[in-house]
Amino acid sequence: MSQDFRAPSGGRIDRTRLLNFRFDGQPYQGHPGDTLASALLANGVRLVGRSFKYHRPRGLYAAGAEEPNGLCELRSGARREPNTRMTLAELFDGLEASSQNRWPSLRFDIRSLAGLVSPALAAGFYYKTFMWPPSWWEKVYEPAIRRAAGLGRAPRVADPDDYEAAHAHCDVAVVGAGPAGLSAALAAGAAGARVILCEQDFALGGWLLSEPAQDVWFGHVIAQFAALSNVTLMPRTTVFGYYDGNMLGAVERVADHLPEPPPFVPRQRYWTIRAREVVLATGAHERIIAFPGNDRPGAMLAGAAATYARRFAALPGRRVVAFANNDQAYDALFALQECGLGVVAAIDPRADSPAMAAAAARGIRVLAGSEIAGTLGSASVTGAKIRRRGTTGSETNLEADVLLVSGGFNPAVHLASQSRTPLIWNDSAATFVPGAPVQPQRSAGAAAGIFGLAAASRDGARVGAEAAAACGFPGTPNIPVLAATDADPALVPLWEVKASGKAFVDIQDDVTTEDIRLAHREGYRHIEHAKRYTTHAMGTDQGKIGGLVGAAVLAEARGEPIAAVGLPNFRPYTTPVTWGAIAGHHVGKDFAPIRRGPLHDWHIRHGAEMIETGLWLRPSLYPARGDSDAWSSILREARTVRGAVGVCDVSTLGKIDVQGPDAAHFLDRIYCNAVSTLPVGRARYGLMLREDGIAFDDGTTSRLAADHFLVTTTTANAGPVMEHMEFYLQTVWPDLDVQIASVTDAWAGMSVAGPRARDLLAGIVTGLDLGNDAFPFMAVGAGEVGGCPVRVARISFSGELAYELMTPAGFAETAWQAVIDAGAPFGLAPYGLEALNLLRIEKGHVAGAELNGQTTAADLGLARMMRKRGDFIGRALATRPGLTDPARPRLVGVRAHAPLQEIRAGAHLVAPGTTLSLGHVTSVTRSVELDCWIGLALLADGESRIGTRLHAAYPLKDSVVEVEITPPHFVDPENARVRA
């Protein structure tokens, strides 16, 4: 078949070039300028899909984003994109598309038998039919329904293309480049405003593309834009959402019209556009009339047929019947007649009108006061049943293969409505039009209910100038106004023809007039309820062509005017947006940023296994030759620390520099323990509470000078602690003279820990006496290592003699390497996060699993740290009875007895033979001190249970381990080692 339904001339297509494409495997040809829809039509393809629920045959119904039926899977493999509107898909050479929702083929779809049992599939049938037994829903009903209903298939492999996000700012954003939008953009641009004009089609022009008679004006306007560098034209850009702050969301289809994106070009670009003023020139959508069989392939909106004929020279059939209640629709009939199609008749419920008279003058049979009560044919329209309006028994059949439908036009108010503009009923057009805007926004042309090309262009010019003036660009620019005579559409509302058979109000979702009435009978009177009960106005088209018709049927059932029923709320997305565009670059490893410490490269070069902690990558362990598995590395590293000396990268600890005359006073209020009593040159462990009395974070504070402190936080809370301090300093105690700065990234940190730590460091630290008397536990000083300036603090997380060295980040590797090199004679090994965790559990130091947002200082055994005098954050609320209850879970240790018996983190502690949880295990590890699994736990009446035995139960793994409850310190409870 080679374009048998292509008109011999006309259309905005390039006939000199042929494009080959496939639909359901069948080869076809089209031209540049075609959409997939127009090319299929030109090849006589009338059946493009099967319906959602009944699997009825469906053909193209519209020519734009409002298309309900023409959804396909575009491309194949990893680039397969389901539910693509054929009407928006630009044709390219090699395009492949498949129909959806049919099996085994589009023509012989076995599930169309669903139509025979359709009474069982009426609105709400899911809720009524598939209730019992409840256990069948997940296993039987839902999978079966999903297979039978639903739309296209998502690809199962990753999308190979790039998507990107972009931001734009302008004075005036104009949405839609029809006569109103072009005029508005030109007027605003000529006044000097910065303008962005978005058009979802690949060509500017809107309805002008279907009106070759206006090409002179159209060309003149387009030419004027060339001289306006302040106007940005954005074709292929769909504005899908209107948000607070006059922000528009849009998707630009950068490379969708190409077989695949060129190198370094994204497939789509997700735009966030901020405009001082917005002009909505989104045009109008033609609406259907609900009559039996109005969904049969061959039935089509009148305006869509005009677009196919005039813009694409694609003809929907050979013999036409039109069913319309307005004069605008006759324009389409005349267009098809001019293309040589046979016009069988115009069926019109009205008595007469100028267009009906004009049609008669063109020799068209006009049946006034009549209506269509049904369609003939099976997979395609072969004729229509005609009768006198509202009179059963007078039916006669007319043969035709194209059935134009027009029930009038609805302004595309979706974006206006999203911006909270109320919708007002307009009687003469029988539709909702935008009322007074709330945000700085104006509707123009058909989107405002102002129909007709000349009226739209005049309105657009006026509104564009107003928007520019509102941005400070006054004046009335002299722009060409389209000269044409707009005829009154003389519309008489007609929503429904009541006759036997399924009359659809939502063609995509298979919702009929009877479904709406059923919803009403069953109590779903509100439009939002009826929508959800029936699925009316959902799906990719969001009810653009039938939404108001459904509302009208509901209004009749309620016995109220449509204005009282209204439309369901419009929300983004006005048209579907692909997930790729929303995700942008935030996929795979780019889902979140990665933070690498200053020693990262050293760790990688030395074979460290890295682990994600928050955004950080940290060394988890350093596998060595001879290590049989991860545990053997971890245990080896921990034994090295306990027996000799190890070095650990602690650069990710949060570091906050606090300075000022009131710094000590400020930190007294931030920590629950005293800081102001700390001498210069000493560090202290500190605990912060939240204002509600719960423990927040811990760390050490070093006093570097009387008015200068360095606070460290846990890695995870570096940001939150900084914000916490800023909040109190700026809003609660602005009178305190204190400055704070986050210096986390400025300093590298390394902990040198183990009984040989001092021996090692004494050989490389210069300018600082590390002797036990000169530099005791918790001393702070400064010196040099390998020529690098270092701050040294004698603090320990592992429980061993330990020193924390901090050096400016740029010196990190030099200082670290100096420690590594000097450490060889002492048996030094670097240790990772796993060994660090093992060591701190043995020592009974709390970490994130214990500082879990539920524990108090007392729960953690730190009650004695809390100051008795003076204000600090959390002081008052920590005294509440619920937080001071002695029966609260307290920190204890747990140990298993058999050497390899594993305790699991998260296990519940229960008395043997009972099921009541007394607490849970927070952290676990294998111990190098005790040759068994140990852990920390939060246990009710913890202290009094020390020495008893409980079961650590982990039912998910069917594991129960007998554990002994111990104090939380497994090594050196007297703290002798750290002071050695």
Place this chain on the structure above:
Amino acid sequence: MFVIPCPFCGPREEAEFSYRGDATAQRPPADAPVQAFADFVYARKNPRGWHVEWWQHVGGCRQFVKVLRHTMTHEIGGSAPATGSLDVPPS
């Protein structure tokens, strides 16, 4: 998304800020009863209409600023430094 006029940096995207809640709640003096602290931490009016809120310009000057926001419409009515004050229109 709305635009917040930072008193220090000028108008900036909402995405640059982090929300910190009701700016009318005042931390009680140190010697206030526990109940006053409980109200400071937990009791909120949740008004429909104009609301003075803390927004920290985390992606900018890091200052906590007072922002007047309409909780129904998301309209931003003005902003002030932490120590400044805002006139709250009747809702």
